[in-house]
Amino acid sequence: MKNNNIFITGVAGFIGFHLCYFLLKKNYRVFGIDNINNYYSKDLKLKRLSILKKNKNFYFKKISLNDYTNLRKIIKYSKSKIIINLAAQPGVRFSFIKPDQYINYNIIGFFNILRSMEELKIKKLIYASSSSIYGDAEKFPTKEYSKHKSINLYGFTKTVNESMAELYNRMSDIDSYGLRFFTTYGSLGRPDMFIDKILNSIITKKKIYLYNKGKHTRDFTHVSNVVEIIFELLKKINNYKGSDNFNICSSRKVSILDLIKKIERYKGIKIKTIKTGKQKGDMLNTYGSNKKILKFIGKKINFLNLEEGLKETIFKKYE
Numbered sequence: 001m002k003n004n005n006i007f008i009t010g011v012a013g014f015i016g017f018h019l020c021y022f023l024l025k026k027n028y029r030v031f032g033i034d035n036i037n038n039y040y041s042k043d044l045k046l047k048r049l050s051i052l053k054k055n056k057n058f059y060f061k062k063i064s065l066n067d068y069t070n071l072r073k074i075i076k077y078s079k080s081k082i083i084i085n086l087a088a089q090p091g092v093r094f095s096f097i098k099p100d101q102y103i104n105y106n107i108i109g110f111f112n113i114l115r116s117m118e119e120l121k122i123k124k125l126i127y128a129s130s131s132s133i134y135g136d137a138e139k140f141p142t143k144e145y146s147k148h149k150s151i152n153l154y155g156f157t158k159t160v161n162e163s164m165a166e167l168y169n170r171m172s173d174i175d176s177y178g179l180r181f182f183t184t185y186g187s188l189g190r191p192d193m194f195i196d197k198i199l200n201s202i203i204t205k206k207k208i209y210l211y212n213k214g215k216h217t218r219d220f221t222h223v224s225n226v227v228e229i230i231f232e233l234l235k236k237i238n239n240y241k242g243s244d245n246f247n248i249c250s251s252r253k254v255s256i257l258d259l260i261k262k263i264e265r266y267k268g269i270k271i272k273t274i275k276t277g278k279q280k281g282d283m284l285n286t287y288g289s290n291k292k293i294l295k296f297i298g299k300k301i302n303f304l305n306l307e308e309g310l311k312e313t314i315f316k317k318y319e
Contacts, residue, residue, distance in 0.1 A: 005029045007080035009065065010087030012036055012045035014190045015181070015226060017052065019084070022227045024055040031078035035064035039091065040191050048188055051318045065109025072116040082234065085113050085127040091192055092132065095153040096280060106157035114164060118172045124237055126230065127165065129178040129245060130158040131286050141289040144245055151283065162245055169243035177237060182249035182288050185309060186223030187316035194256070195313065198263055198271060208271065212278040214256045217285045221250040222309035225301055232297035246293035250303040253287035259306070266310055
């Protein structure tokens with residue numbers, strides 16, 4: 001009988017929730033963990049978990065990646081042959097406030113995943129990296145071989161993750177696939193992400209700050225496309241060995257000012273803004289090439305345009 005068990009970390013997080021929801025619909029048995037910290041609303045994380053727990057094939061434990069003993073125990077119990085690590089301390093600006101959390105969760109926690117896999121002889125790992133490793137890139141669209149020059153601690157921890165994964169591939173034959181997520185958005189999104197901030201400002205009737213006077217551009221990628229790519233990757237990796245990294249993006253750039261105009265037209269309102277200077281650690285532009293991942297999975301992905309993605313973000317309902 002085919003083993004459809006899969007172990008996923010960070011299941012109460014944004015991408016983790018959407019991936020679990022998708023895989024449960026595909027009849028996977030999902031074993032998930034999350035530490036449910038207070039970086040942003042615990043209520044939102046618990047809401048995501050309540051949706052997932054409606055499925056009998058979802059098994060959850062509140063565990064931190066720093067709790068090695070219980071982490072190893074639950075991974076062993078899951079009998080999964082593939083680990084998907086989406087747990088991390090996110091956020092660029094918060095890394096200047098609580099840098100120790102990024103070291104503890106993103107580096108030591110990631111080491112505990114690799115250590116557990118080595119001891120339990122699990123050979124396949126998919127994990128979250130980030131476009132932040134590129135820093136302020138100079139050539140676009142950014143390709144995977146572009147220089148790493150992080151301008152914040154969050155991006156640096158992801159660079160360390162990729163190096164650790166490559167090392168464990170050489171030492172222990174753990175095949176690993178790092179996913180360099182660009183700006184992912186969608187329903188039940190993180191409230192610290194820009195689209196969610198805008199939508200919340202409409203509800204609260206508060207002004208939104210436009211850092212760098214709104215002159216940033218971002219490669220916005222809808223979470224449904226991110227999940228679809230991960231699912232296709234899952235079907236491929238048993239036939240490949242090694243360690244590799246992929247941009248996960250729509251390969252379309254949108255200016256922040258244009259984004260606001262689209263939301264204004266969509267909602268039929270005027271969004272109140274305050275233009276201010278560039279904030280420490282922020283990248284000016286992100287715009288990636290997705291050719292490598294699309295070639296690897298061998299499938300065309302119909303990326304949602306921003307209007308379609310915003311519609312899902314605002315109106316999506318869950319059973």
